[in-house]
Amino acid sequence: MAQIETFTIRTPCSSANIGPGFDVIGLALSMYLELRVTIDRTKTKSEHPLNCRITCEGQGESSGDISLDPEANLITSVALYVLRCHDQRSFPCETHVHIINPIPLGRGLGSSGAAVVAGVFLGKECGKLDHLSHDRLFDFCLMIERHPDNVGAALYGGFVGTYLKPLTPEDVARKEIPISEVLPAPAGGIDTGFRPPAPPFGIGHHIKFPWAPEIKAITIIPDFEVATAKARDVLPKEYPRPDVVYNLQRIALLPVALGQSPPDPDLIYLAMQDKLHQPYRQTLIPGLTSIVESMTPETQPGLLGVCLSGAGPTILALATDNFEEIAERIMGVFKGQGIKCDWKLLTPAEGTVVNR
Ligand SMILES: Nc1ncnc2c1ncn2[C@@H]1O[C@H](COP(=O)(O)OP(=O)(O)OP(=O)(O)O)[C@@H](O)[C@H]1O
């Protein structure tokens, strides 16, 4: 065995929902969280907690939002969860994880989903747990991020529909145990011999949809965060039946509409409408309703459809042309609300890749 082992893990960001597909549809996009990992097996003792040193560059580095404590950092705490479910208490001595993160945090581009997916791969690689398939890693992800759309896209890549298998009552109870028991707070699990609950088998599934090659993703990223938990708290517990039917009609069109080449702008525009989450999130994202309702393929050549990306505040506009003009128009609405934005043109991406 090599004394110094190195590998990288690359996980894409993602946009969830794409309008009507709340908690179902995900699209992996070409901006990547990267982990550069070194395991120095010549060392027998480490001065770092849990044998792991974390360094970080990119989003979250200067704000301190990405913790360098291996039990608090989302990526390494997820890796520890996988390791501890396999009776390994800590990282191999001595592990260095360098995080390169261009994905803005709390903006609706799946930063937490990417961190969770990168974390399960980190646990698998560090623990030499070669028997863990992608589908089994998906189970681990779903114990932490409990809606499957972002993690499904980040893991498998492309344009995916995700769904949960009906579980036995015992397995439902295991899946829904409090997150604090899955990822205990720092010091809650270090030397206590705590063995976290392993996920039930086969929780989540996915299906890949085709994507027309002409369609690109314009992401308009406002300079404020909306925590996903907060954006879920504003949603109602129950919905009027016509609103549910409205979304069901559109979700039946969406995967077909986005797979057809050449794309049909009117069909895509219609298929990206939503009544289950976007109207309620308007309270957290000034300008959202105006953006979604005021732009159509007729008024904006090249535009196919526009929606909130994940839980927001990023706006996702799908288009075949005039990308800058479309981005400028959306940024203009945010500017009217006193909000500055950045924008990026992205394309569908492959799923998580480990390179050794
Ligand atoms: N690379 C990372 N390393 C460690 N923690 C991270 C990383 N990326 C995200 N996180 C954690 O996830 C939080 C953001 O998650 P949140 O679910 O609120 O937003 P998001 O995933 O960016 O958006 P959405 O789920 O709507 O796409 C961050 O504040 C941070 O705690």
Ligand SMILES: N[C@@H](CCO)C(=O)O
């Ligand atoms: N489907 C999720 C995605 C955000 O992580 C939501 O809209 O809340």
